[in-house]
Amino acid sequence: MIVHFYIRYHTYFGQSLLLSGNHPLLGEDDLSRALPMTYLNEQFWHASIEVKSVDEPLRYKYILRTEDGLLTEEWGNDRVVDHESRPVGEIRLIDTWNFAGEYENVFYTLPFQQTLLLETKGASRKIKWPEEYTHEFRVKAPLLAKGEVLCLVGSTPGAGAWSTEDPMLGKRENNWWVFRLDLSGDTFPLAYKYGVYDIDKGVFVRFEGGxxxxLFEASGHDKIKIMHDGFARLPNNTWRGAGVTIPVFSLRSEQSFGVGEFTDIALLVDWARTMGMKLIQLLPVNDTSATGTWVDSYPYAAISAFALHPIYLNVGKVAGKEHAGLLKNYKKKQKELNAQPELDYEAVLACKRTIARKVYERVGTSFEEHPDYQRYFEKNRHWLVPYAAFCTLRDVYGTTDFNRWKEHAHYNEAAIDRFVEPGQPQYVEVAFYYFLQYHLHLQLTEAVHYAHQQGIILKGDIPIGIYRYSCDAWLAPRLYTMTMQAGAPPDAFATRGQNWGFPTYNWQRMHADGYEWWKSRFEQMSHYFDAFRIDHILGFFRIWSIPMNAVEGILGRFVPALPVTADEFRDLSFQPSRYTKPYITEDVLWDMFGSNKDHFHEFLRPDGADGLYELRPEFSTQRLVERHFADVIASESTVFLRQGLYDLISNVILFEEEGSGGTKFHFRFGMDQTSSFRHLDEATRQVVYDLYLDYYFRRQDDFWAREALERLPALKRATNMLVCGEDLGLVPHCVPEVMRQLGILSLEVQRMPKVLGAEFFHPGQAPYLSVVTPSTHDMSTIRGWWEEDRARTQRFYNAMLGLPGEAPFFCEPDINRMIVDQHLNSPAMWSIFQLQDLLGSDGALRKENPQSERINIPANPKHYWRYRVHLTLEQLLSETAFNEALRASIHRAGRV
Incomplete structure (x- = not known):
């Protein structure tokens, strides 16, 4: 059998198309062995293969090779040829490129196919195909209503002669609507269209648009022509949903233990379903227990990217009726902890671990005999075994800093396999962590299953980094650049940048093994979540990378980045040390510290002529300064001195690229605000500033786009979850286009507009493939923000809300409700709200102090993540007036 492949695709000079698939002639899915296609004309490329025998259906896809060699696969994995039931001599495939950014592709992701669109998937009926047919038509239509099917009507008798009375109805096969017609007696060309038919009412509803x-030519004897027509031209941006976001630790129920638990999610599902919501978004739920102190409350510093956090375990459910007596002595403590206005992380975790260990001591390792556990263990052993060993060693040595362990400081698989063998003295401890993770898995899985039954999906969160002293770093340090720290450049929320302390990714090593770690991570996440938010998606384009000798994010730079060269300063008398060393003079000290400047002289020494100073060697980096003041009793004056020295160290214009021999440099972010820059002469300032603008806002764009297009498609293909990107901050121009090409939903926040010079963003201007929200966990709530800047609030009141006169000092319930309604009425696919922002619309329910509802303060790296909702979920479910008002708002906005 000869199979001909024709793909409609308009290419440009230097571009070419390839064909990949599961057949040897198509490279067996190895893109490096894909079959080159032949250019036919401006519309079509062609390739053909001879298939002698087919052990399995022929699966294939098309790949674009750009002028610079970048390979871009079309989206999807559902092009299949399976005609062994009716052998023919030739098959001609006429295909349409499936662009990943098409709206409709979103509806073939996991959440829509398995939960959100389930009620519309049953509309079909048995279709009797003609025994002999010449043409097969395939097309997709994801948003048909209940009872609707796709039909085909065309100009020739075999295609119905444009009659809509009894059109040819399609049969659903996987993602496709399929039509088989015998057009052997018809004349060509054939004009046709797809339409919608209501099988319940027996009426034709409408034709597709356009x-x-x-179809220009017939198919001869012993031949079949298959038309892959892409998507039916029906409204594809009509589905809109609403959701709520809240960290699990912030939930409060009558039965929880001072913290939200996985078992509490069911109550949140009940409330969300009552509101007409379709999504619940959570912060990361991975184990962060590095120190056992409140510092571990930071949910983005997990000791494992795979393990769940024991703090979310419902210990009563683990104990069950058989061991319920173990909890009797803790009932009073549970009540006390649950009544706390905020999470007491240390007390809750310690208490839960004590109870869980008591239950474990009763049951021992007998749980390992259960078939369900054995299946769980085999499926997860690749991460579970190292994690349990890591936790056991953490407990032995009192630290997760594996560099300080006397044994197993460097991971060795064979040695760890011996360490975790049953019968070893420490096996009881190792198995305790198997026990915890298994029960956490059961409880979260049960919550997920319940959510799906109620038509609600769960959205998780993928942190951009890993904790430096995590099991992941111990297990495979080669995958990370351990000598650098990830963070973010300065912005309005953190004026000296952010230093998260995470190592950065070694993308070259990850690419070399096909991003196996990421694929495993996504697979693990898909056990519990239908969609996920990529934290700081900009990190896949470039990451803010900070040297280990720096404390503040301001001393970082983007990696990778194209440097400026010494030659670009050719119009200047360029002396690298003037730009790369902290510029310190008496005038600079006065500008920065005023009359307190003399306090800094003890940390300085003269640096040649011209009245210059340099920092003494023992204070030459921020880490050295930090170490010095760690041994000094903290006071207002010592804090002032320490910060002043940090600021002096960051008073530079350029960073020299390591190993460049003084020829390549990178600009310090915000260098135009430094004293070093201001003390240059005017002509030099202009040249330097022009280079600075070019460095940050022009030269990197194509380079960063290519970096992202090397990584994100491979990662996105590893999962069928719905992917959303947190694309906030200093967003390069290339980011929106790359996300559009890949069909990744953007995040649109009203007070963080992406248009240069705009102060606010109106939700009514959001793109369809986006999530709109008035605030995130990194910001103050609507009410908290309203009180922060009176002048800005006034401008928002007049411009965004369209209200005249003076804005109220406090965000009154009706103002809060107007902002919520703005987001509900947005054209965006999703509008998602912090629960606090929804409660802010009710004067009787909301907390008195809105500042206490903030979850995180990014400018404070030592922030305690402990916010809990002041209402129990049971109370929330019983608040009839509030619930009816919110449900009505969601319904009016047309969010299904």
Whole structure:
């Protein structure tokens, strides 16, 4: 059998198309062995293969190779040829490129196919195909209503002669609506269109939009022509949903233990379903227990990217009726902890671990005999075994800093396999962590299953980094650049930048093994979540990378980045040390510290002529300064001195690229605000500033786009979850286009507009493939923000809300409700709200102090993540007036 492949694709000079698939002639899915196609004309490329025998259906896809060699696969994995039931001599495939950014592709992701669109998937009926047929038509239509099917009507008798009375109805096969027609007696060209037919009412509903589709030639004897027509031209941006976001630790129920638990999610599902919501978004739920102190409350510093956090375990459910007596002595403590206005992380975790260990001591390792556990263990052993060993060693040595362990400081698989063998003295401890993770898995899985039954999906969160002293770093340090720290450049929320302390990714090593770690991570996440938010998606384009000798994020730079060269300063008398060393003079000290400047002289020494100073060697880096003041009793004056020295160290214009021999440099972010820059002469300032603008806002764009297009498609293909990107901050121009190409939903926040010079963003201007929200966990709530800047609030009141006169000092319930309604009425696919922002619309329910509802303060790296909702979920479910008002708002906005 000869199979001909024709793909409609308009290419440009230097571009070419390839064909990949599961057949040897198509490279067996190895893109490096894909079959080159032949250019036919401006519309079509062609390739053909001879298939002698087919052990399995022929699966294939098309790949674009750009002028610079970048390979871009079309989206999807559902092009299949399976005609062994009716052998023919030739098959001609006429295909349409599936662009990943098409709206409709979103509806073939996991959440829509398995939960959100389930009620519309049953509309079909048995279709009797003609025994002999010449043409097969395939097309997708994801948003048909209940009872609707796709039909085909065309200009020739075999295609119905444009009659809509009894059109040819399609049969659903996987993602496709399929039509098989015998057109052997018809004349060509054939004009046709797809339409919608209501099988319950027996009526034709409508034709698809656009011009007629045209089939120009017939299919001869012993031949079949298959038309892959892409998507039916029906409204594809009509589905809109609403959701709520809240960290699990912030939930409060009558039965929880001072912290939200996985078992509490069911109550949140009940409330969300009552509101007409379709999504619950959570912060990361991975184990962060590095120190056992409140510092571990930071949910983005997990000791494992795979393990769940024991703090979310419902210990009563683990104990069950058989061991319920173990909890009797803790009932009073549970009540006390649950009544706390905020999370007491240390007390809750310690208490839960004590109870869990008591239950474990009763049951021992007998749980390992259960078939369900054995299946769980085999499926997860690749991360579970190292994690349990890591936790056991953490407990032995009192630290997760594996560099300080006397044994197993460097991971060795064979040695760890011996360490975790049953019968070893420490096996009881190792198995305790198997026990915890298994029960956490059961409880979260049960919550997920319940959510799906109620038509609600769960959205998780993928942190951009890993904790430096995590099991992941111990297990495979080669995958990370351990000598650098990840963070973010300065912004309005953190004026000296952010230093998260995470190592950065070694993308070259990750690419070399096909991003196996990421694929495993996504697979693990898909056990519990239908969608996920990529934290700081900009990190896949470039990451803010900070040297280990720096404390503040301001001393970082983007990696990778194209440097400026010494030659670009050719119009200047360029002396690298003037730009790369902290510029310190008496005038600079006065500008920065005023009359307190003399306090800094003990940390300085003269640096040649011209009245210059340099920092003494023992204070030459921020880490050295930090170490010095760690041994000094903290006071207002010592804090002032320490910060002043940090600021002096960051008073530079350029960073020299390591190993460049003084020829390549990178600009310090915000260098135009430094004293070093201001003390240059005017002509030099202009040249330097022009280079600075070019460095940050022009030269990197294509380079960063290529970096992202090397990584994100491979990662996105590893999962069928719905992917959303947190694309906030200093967003390069290339980011929106790359996300559009890949069909990744953007995040649109009203007070963080992406248009240069705009102060606010109106939700009504959001793109369809986006999530709109008035605030995130890194910001103050609507009410908290309203009180922060009176002048800005006034401008928002007049411009965004369209209200005249003076804005109220406090965010009154009706103002809060107007902002919520703005987001509900947005054209964006999703509008998602912090629960606090929804409660802010009710004067009787909301907390008195809105500042206490903030979850995180990014400018404070030592922030305690401990916010809990002041209402129990049971109370929330019983608040009839509030619930009816919110449900009505969601319904009016047309969010299903």
């Amino acid at each position: 011009d007629n589709r045209i």
